[in-house]
Amino acid sequence: MSFGADESYNLTVPTTGDPLYAQIEAQTVFGALQALQTFGQLCYFDFTSRLIELNSAPWIITDRPRFPYRGLLIDTARHYLPVKIIKGVIDAMAYSKLNVLHWHIVDEQSFPIEIPSYPRLWNGSYSYSERYTMSDAIDIVRYAEKRGVNVLAEIDVPGHARSWGVGYPSLWPSESCKEPLDVSKNFTFEVIDGILSDFSKIFKFKFVHLGGDEVNTSCWTTTPHIEGWLKNNHMNVSDAYRDFVLRSQKIAISHGYDIINWEETFNSFGDKLDPKTVVHNWLGEDVAPKVVAAGHRCIVSNQDKWYLDHLDASWEGFYMNEPLKGINDTKQQQLVIGGEVCMWGEEIDASDIQQTIWPRAAAAAERLWTPIEKHANDTRFVTSRLARFRCLLNQRGVAAAPLAGYGRASPSEPGPCVRQ
Structure with a gap:
């Protein structure tokens, strides 16, 4: 990946269509990779249906990094x-x-x-x-x-x-x-x-x-x-x-x-x-x-x-x-x-x-x-989003610590991942 490569992408996830599909548009493979990371955060495994499902479609996301x-x-x-x-x-x-x-x-x-x-x-x-x-x-x-x-x-x-x-x-x-x-x-x-x-x-x-x-x-x-x-x-x-x-x-x-x-x-x-x-x-x-x-x-x-x-x-x-x-x-x-x-x-x-x-x-x-x-401007609006991302990291095998603390914090009590 060269410095300054175009990492922008468009991600579209409709609710109707035959077949139903998500569409990624990017100028480079690196933009496509970033789109896939975003798409992966929208998906979750439903234990009842035994299917990977998508949160809150439709999605139309146009995204690019602020800094290279x-x-x-x-x-x-x-x-x-x-x-x-x-x-x-x-x-x-x-x-x-x-x-x-x-x-x-x-x-x-x-x-x-x-x-x-x-x-x-x-x-x-x-x-x-x-x-x-x-x-x-x-x-x-x-x-x-x-x-x-x-x-x-x-x-x-x-x-x-x-x-x-x-x-x-x-x-x-x-x-x-x-x-x-x-x-x-x-x-x-x-x-x-x-x-x-x-x-x-x-x-x-x-x-x-x-x-x-x-x-x-x-x-x-x-x-x-x-x-x-x-x-x-x-x-x-x-x-x-x-x-x-x-x-x-x-x-x-x-x-x-x-x-x-x-x-x-x-x-x-x-x-x-x-x-x-x-x-x-x-x-x-x-x-x-x-x-x-x-x-x-x-x-x-x-x-x-x-x-x-x-x-x-x-x-x-x-x-x-x-x-x-x-x-x-x-x-x-x-x-x-x-x-x-x-x-x-x-x-x-x-x-x-x-x-x-x-x-x-x-x-x-x-x-x-x-x-x-x-x-x-107030990190309280970020807490739930970062907590869910931390849980996603844990699910993917990354030993990310709980939010409720500082570096290398430990869970404070029994409970669901997002409340740690």
Whole structure:
């Protein structure tokens, strides 16, 4: 699925006709897939007639997404997620009309994916069994594509990369100071080039995510050979951080990618970023207006509203978070390509990821799909609809938690699904 593909559709369900049938009209297969998701929500199994029946026909539905980018981040560096679990997340995304799986593959704790160009990188995995082969990655991408979901791969550089040096210690500034990656060595950028070259054969989505957040540069000033390199190149650590990000961007562009970077890169040197850079907001809601005012595209994931690892964040907060808040200019609004809910993995694994994501992510999915004029100003008007969708997820094998609570809530008492 290419970015910006037409996902619009018309769905007509009459009450009379011979034969009686539902009709879907769409410009692309992806629009047809979205229509089928809607149609599936209208159907139910009648245990008396033993037939699949349809609620409240006739239906005439004309529908299209509000934003082209509707994402969910998963993190396989803090805890390994088996391929089957990732596929289950993709299934639930398709049910919810989310269309980008942001795969935060590696981080400082582990490097679980095979990189043929530099095969010792996955020495940084937690164990021999907690790894993804290239075949696994291809399998995940193809599985997602068939369900209308793109896979966005991320390598977070230069910080969050300590695990890289397990296989290649020269990527560390020193044995005692292991991140950010060594900015002074060409080898560092050769490895990044190798990773992105291998990625380009698998991850065909238009974008790659290069991270760039939370970079603590103290190792660069306390490591003699890097300190000498900085002096010889007339740089301070801020200059080196900028140089690292821009050099990585050029490598990604050479492999055909557009770039996404976390917002720290914009906050630190936004005027130097490649003009095609998409800035990924996460720290607060005041950043997106500044990003689009500067002419950059933006993805909204402000952590106080759309971080799923915040277990005290309610579904109501997910629903009410508006990506265009503070952006009134029509042209600037068009630069917000969408939003993303983030399932960071420090405190989740295969045992509890689904109930931590759902149904809160589905509340955000409605915000990203539905026209703003159709959003409810009072979440009480959304509760019954989301409760029924949560029950539908359960029926389809997705361990979505009850609404009456926060992340990973449990049923409070015996009763029907929709009242939990």
